[in-house]
């Protein structure tokens with residue numbers, strides 16, 4: 001019997017099959033069953049060796065904090081394909097200590113809450129420009145929220161932080177879609193598969209940033225590309241390829257994720273209007289609402305780790321070289337950690353979600369993402385008198401990021417705010 005057979009709505013669901021997420025969304029009833037009955041489950045792939053599906057919060061935390069026994073390097077994404085190492089070049093997220101620790105330390109001061117406070121006004125300006133564009137459509141209107149707000153905001157913030165000229169921001173959008181979204185047929189180059197399409201986009205991105213890095217070496221400015229162009233680790237300039245992979249990871253890590261937290265957050269408010277009213281009446285709830293949005297949406301579906309030695313986990317014997325899939329949306333609904341996990345509650349406290357990961361690879365851009373989400377909902381929610389879905393939500397073909405491709409909404413604004 002298949003573990004999914006008796007799971008309503010998710011019979012036959014494959015945890016690493018992109019099209020299953022597009023068709024059915026997150027398989028929460030299946031995750032619940034796995035957490036309850038088989039939290040360390042040997043999952044057979046349609047192609048390639050089995051992997052261990054890890055679904056309990058405490059296990060994700062323990063593994064995330066043990067980079068010596070669980071590596072990111074060999075591969076971080078699971079596919080129904082014969083197992084291969086991730087191709088060179090490797091970005092920060094595919095490095096392991098000590099290189100990872102050194103590289104991360106070299107830039108982490110650019111991403112601290114203190115640094116973010118400096119960026120507060122700039123990010124708020126970017127967010128209000130985008131939201132003003134939406135609100136200018138009139139007191140009653142319809143739009144695709146992804147197209148109008150969720151997608152442009154992170155592109156603008158990342159483009160601006162990197163120091164990419166505004167005219168080139170659409171390129172960042174295109175490259176993100178074609179790398180992170182490469183498993184979606186809409187984002188593949190005709191005649192090419194997901195791997196070839198994403199390699200093609202990556203090559204374009206590297207060519208572009210090779211020129212920008214050279215320009216920032218000649219004329220440094222206060223942006224991330226200038227930082228990467230001059231980055232030294234242990235007193236030595238980093239190799240040119242690593243300068244480019246820094247640019248790549250910032251472009252791809254911060255876009256699709258924040259886009260989907262924003263879309264999923266709005267959807268949560270549409271489905272839970274009383275929670276929207278609570279934030280409207282008490283804006284001091286915004287920071288906890290943002291945390292709840294990240295827990296609720298858990299935009300990253302999984303990342304993988306590879307065991308460096310034999311390990312026993314909840315009585316299961318994991319062998320050296322075995323691959324583990326960490327399922328963040330499951331951990332963030334773990335009933336042993338979260339009270340009432342299947343309710344969206346803007347005042348949830350404590351909220352120890354791991355939507356931004358945990359341990360060695362904890363999201364470098366978490367404060368940027370929080371600020372973006374706070375700015376969107378700070379400026380949007382007070383204006384909404386009513387909001388509802390105006391059509392079906394379409395989802396990305398991806399087992400990596402739980403993407404919303406379109407979110408049609410119909411809304412009425414308060415006239416006097």
Ligand code: HEM
Nearest residue numbers: 092093253254257258261299300356357361363364365369
């Ligand atoms: C809601 C939005 C976001 C979510 C849910 C998210 C989620 C995550 C997760 C789960 C990881 C951990 C990876 C692992 O354990 O292997 C991660 C890492 C990372 N994220 Fe984010 N992220 C978001 C936004 C951003 C933004 C805006 C940026 C950049 C400005 C960013 C840059 C990174 C980088 C560079 C890493 C790698 C860190 C490392 O390997 O040390 N992320 N993110």
